[in-house]
Amino acid sequence: MNRTKTKTKMLDSSEDSSAVVILFGEPFAKCLEALECEGFRVIRADEGFEPNSSEGPSAILIDLSAPEARSFASRVMRELPTVPRILVAPEGEKVPEEDAEAFAYIHRPFTPIEVLDLLRLAVESGEYIREERPCLEVLLGESARELMMNSQWLTAILDNLPYGLLLVSNEGRVIRANDGFLALSKIESIEGSGLWSEIAPWNRFPQLAEAFAKCLDRGEAVKNILELEDGGFLEALFVPVMTNSHSAGVMMLFRDVTSDEASRHRLNALVDIFDEGIVILDREYKFVWANEIFQKMFGVGEGFIGQLCRTFFKEKTDFCKGCTVKDTFESGVAQRCFQIVTLDDGSVRTFEILTGPIRGSEGEISEVIEIIRDVSDRERVVSALANTKERLENTNVQLTRRIDELAMLMELSDALQAVDNLDENLHIFLTSVTAYEGCGFNRAFLFLVDRDNNSLVGRYAVGSSNPEEAGRIWRELASHEVKSFSEALATYRKAVADSDMSAASLIRAMSFDLADEGRLLVKALRDVSTRIYKNARSDPESRDFAELINSDSFAVIPLFAMGRPVGVLVVDNIITKEQITEEGLRAVRMLAGHASLAIERGILTSQIADQYEKLQTAYAKLRENQELLLRTEKLSAIGKLAAQMAHEIRNPLVSIGGFARNIAKHAPEGSNILRGASIILEETNRLEGIVDDVLSYSRGIKPNRKNADFNGLIARTLEMIEDQLQKSNIEVEVEFDEAVGEIVVDADQIRQVFLNLFKNAISAMPDGGKLRITTKSLGGFVWIEVTDTGVGIPGDYKNKIFEPFFTTKSSGTGLGLSITYQIIEAHSGMIWFTSQPDVGTTFNIKLPQERE
């Protein structure tokens, strides 16, 4: 810009001569204005030019491409040889020889500036030539070159400016454009464009035309921001160019501000994102700017910019009391304040206002920004929070206590679960009542319900009735920092290990009839109510019990498990005299819940143990019966077979034996026939005996009972085998209890039983011995013992002797003892034996002493 002005001055100084320039050719039309601006007098050759006029031209400009230009040039060269000629040739044309003496030879395209510069040069050189003719050509050449170079520099500078530059005359004609302008306009040249407003794309922006007019009218710079089709932004700055205090044209500067604009848009977006009003005030406390949120917040309409904030707000509120804007301006430090404002709708809101300085380029505080936040809700919440916090702190104290209690309960529960023994569990319970923090009673007494005797019995007690002893325990406990329940338990046990537990002995003697509802503890159990007794000795209801435990103040807690009363817990503070409170009892009650279950569990466990024993017995019996059943089934099968065989055998035996007997009857004494028949008879008898055994066994023993003299029955059986006994040298000893008398039995079968036993005894004593038989009436039964002094029954056989077909004898069926066993069983009796090898065997029989 300065440069332009300087040049203008240069021209002014050389203007005295009012240099005349002759133009030939239309293309110079666009230079015409520029030349006139510069103070040249322009004569158009085609408007009547006379070369011989007294006032010779200072320079001649010829467009060689115009018609008749060449002849005009020749004429000028001939008639005005000293006037510098500037020839314009079409692009790329070489300088012809005839034009070698021309002052300048330029090609299209050219700018008016170029022409102007050349003309000035030419005029100056023409004057010089007129005076100093001899040196003219030399000087002219150097100057021309220098000027050419200056012009090129200028062009280079203009083209390299970071702006698009367009010089426009007052009439709107384009004077000059730089490369930057061409690039922004996306056109290759401005050739042929007369008016700037015709150059695309600027004709699209009506505001530019306005700006141009404004710029010329007022002589002020005008700035516009243009939004381009591609989304970019262009800044258009129109600056008036003044010549001799009148406007000579407009310099248009174009600059790409796309990135600036984008930043501004982002900033706007940012400002509206927060739910906060933002305003900027200048030093006079006037609004410079405010975001939309602020406008909505306060219902501010348009036109508030520039208003005094104080005035503006005063109308509605007393917003300014305590405002920190002034402080911020003065201190340069960000501040914060709160304002309570009654809005148009009558609502009272609390605003938090942050004020911060905005510094200008010199660091001075030029403006203050206010960030306004509606904190009405937050304030309410904060005050509510303060209340809540207080309550929470109280609750926290209670909760901590509860957690401690629960922790203790859990540990107690674990401890109780871990032990299956009722006594141990009760001990743990009572210990925790007296030892653990949260309960910590001096003494605890436990009474349990004895369901069998319908009474409440003193069972356990923990604590000492001796104040000194108790004091020692307390001190010992206090000296330990107890962390867990098990620790507490261990510590306590250690402390009480060798103390006098007189409370325990006190309680053992106590027992209350559950039917006696007048009793304090029984009443508590019946009423299911925990009670604290104070001054118990003066209350008739509690006096008796107070005397019993020697305590004036205590609490009674009934224990229930699964809805059933299991006992009563009594606690007191006989040592410390501390008052028992509901709060203190709460932990005990919780403990009691667990303990009740443990007690119930203990009781159930012992009941289960009893049941288990009974079941064991029942099971054994069942096993026995099952074995019997198996044996019976086995015998039944065997019996059927045997019976069949026996029957088939008996008939032939009858014939054989019968005839043998008949033969023996008729045979002569001492004859071989008699001996043979006797042997047949003997063997037949033996076989018939076997058949009898088998048949009676397989038939099953169905006693045909009648009253019979039991002792007599045995005596007669003994008589039956008297011969054999004598023969075997066996002494018989009998001890009958007269009280046995008559009992209802199947005499035949009983005879069979004793016959079998006696025969076995005889077999067991081949070398003689003693057979002892005793009977005894006792407890509704007859007890019989048959003892021999024989070889005894070997251990291996002991489990088999009652099985059918088991025998150790070389002859016999092995059914004898089996039949005996069945007969006794059929009489609802029992038979068993004891035997010692070489000492003897005793068979015991037990029969019900019944009579018809």
Next chain:
Amino acid sequence: MAKILIVDDEANIRALYETELEDDGYEVRSASSAEEALDILSKENFDLVILDIRMPGENGISALEKMMVKNRDLPVLINSAYPAYRDNFLTWLAEDYIIKSSDLGALKKKVAETLEKRGKA
């Protein structure tokens, strides 16, 4: 002389009983089945019958019933190898129930007692 009928399917048994009882001086006849015995009884009178139970064809208990229906006074001694028939109450109609044995002592004693009681000895 008392007249005895022996009913038994076993020929050897019949032979033994005939021999023994005839030795003792009784008039003895025998039948090998219940049907034969009933037929004989319908034609002749006997003082006593010795009756086996288990026989092919009609058994002794059924025959005993028919005999008792016809003549309630006829003494019948059941003589079986098998004691289990005692459980059948029809056998109670008989004078007695004697288990077969090669020793005919018990049987003979009963026969004598029965006949003596009836005045037939």
